[in-house]
Amino acid sequence: MDERGLDHDGTIAREGALDRITAPFVPVVDAARTHIAETFGRGRLHSAYLYGSIPRGTATPGVSDLDLVLHDEPTRADRADAARIEAAIDQAFRQIDGVGILLSSRRVLLSDLERHDGGFFVACLCTPLLGPDLAERLPRYRPTSLLARETNGDLGRVLPRWRARAAAAVTDTDRRTLSRLVGRRTVRTGFTLVMPQWGGWTSDLNRSAELFGRHHPERAEQMRVAASAGRTPSPDPAVLGMLIDDLGPWLAAAYTAVHGEKAPRP
Structure with missing residues (x-):
C-alpha cells in the first residue's frame, strides 16, 4: 500500500488486517468471534468483518464496529441477536465504549445498487473475521x-x-x-x-x-x-x-x- 492507500495497480487497498490488531484489543476480537459464531452459526451467517481503527491497528479506547453478512435478508430476530452481542461485548471490555453491528445480506451487497457502497465497504474498509470473503466476488475499486x-x-x-x-x-x-x-x-x-x-x-x-x-x-x-x-x-x-x-x-x-x-x- 502506498501513501495514498493504493495497491501497485492503482486500486484502493484494503485498510485493515487481523495481524495489525494491538494487544489490548485482541480479547475483544476473540470474544466477538465467539459470540457471533455461537449465535448465528453457519446456517444464518455467511461472513463477519471488523471495521474501524481496531483492524487498522490505530485503535484507542472507543467504539468497536462489526459487519455481519447473512445468507438471507436480516430479520427482527437477527437484529435482536445482534443487539445482545453488542451489549455483551460492550459490558465485558473497558477498552471499548459501545459496539456497533451492521447486518446485511449477501444478495444486497453483491447487487448492482450496492456495488459501489456496501460492496466497497466490505471489500476495502472491512477486515474478514469469519467465513468466506465477499471481496473475492467484488471488483477492485478506484478513487472515482x-x-x-x-x-x-x-x-x-x-x-x-x-x-x-x-x-x-x-x-x-x-x-x-x-x-x-x-x-x-x-x-x-x-x-x-x-x-x-x-x-x-x-x-x-x-x-x-x-x-x-x-x-x-x-x-x-x-x-x-x-x-x-x-x-x-x-x-x-x-x-x-x-x-x-x-x-x-x-x-x-x-x-x-x-x-x-x-x-x-x-
Whole structure:
C-alpha cells in the first residue's frame, strides 16, 4: 500500500488486517468471534468483518464496529441477536465504549445498487473475521467520481434527520452521540468530495480534513472542527449547529454539483 492507500495497480487497498490488531484489543476480537459464531452459526451467517481503527491497528479506547453478512435478508430476530452481542461485548471490555453491528445480506451487497457502497465497504474498509470473503466476488475499486457519489452522495437527504435529532437532544450525552455521528460523516463526505482529485483513499479523520482543506481553504477550519467532533464529541449545540446548518448544506450542494446524487435505496 502506498501513501495514498493504493495497491501497485492503482486500486484502493484494503485498510485493515487481523495481524495489525494491538494487544489490548485482541480479547475483544476473540470474544466477538465467539459470540457471533455461537449465535448465528453457519446456517444464518455467511461472513463477519471488523471495521474501524481496531483492524487498522490505530485503535484507542472507543467504539468497536462489526459487519455481519447473512445468507438471507436480516430479520427482527437477527437484529435482536445482534443487539445482545453488542451489549455483551460492550459490558465485558473497558477498552471499548459501545459496539456497533451492521447486518446485511449477501444478495444486497453483491447487487448492482450496492456495488459501489456496501460492496466497497466490505471489500476495502472491512477486515474478514469469519467465513468466506465477499471481496473475492467484488471488483477492485478506484478513487472515482462514481465511488464518491455512491458512498456519500446523500448528505442532503440526511441533514433533515440530523436537525430533528439535534432539536430533540436534551442531554449532553444525546448531543455527544449526535456530534460524533455528524462529525465523522461530514469529514468523510468532505474527503470524498475531493478524493478523485487527490487520487487515493484514507479513513483517517485528520488527514481527510487536511486534504479537503487544500481544495477548499475557506471551509478548512470548519472541517477541522468536524474532525475534532468525530474523534472527541462535543456537547456544544453551537458545534452541531455549525455542522448541520452551515457546513452541511454547503457541502451537500457542492457534492451534488461535482458528483451528483446517490441512487435512492428502497
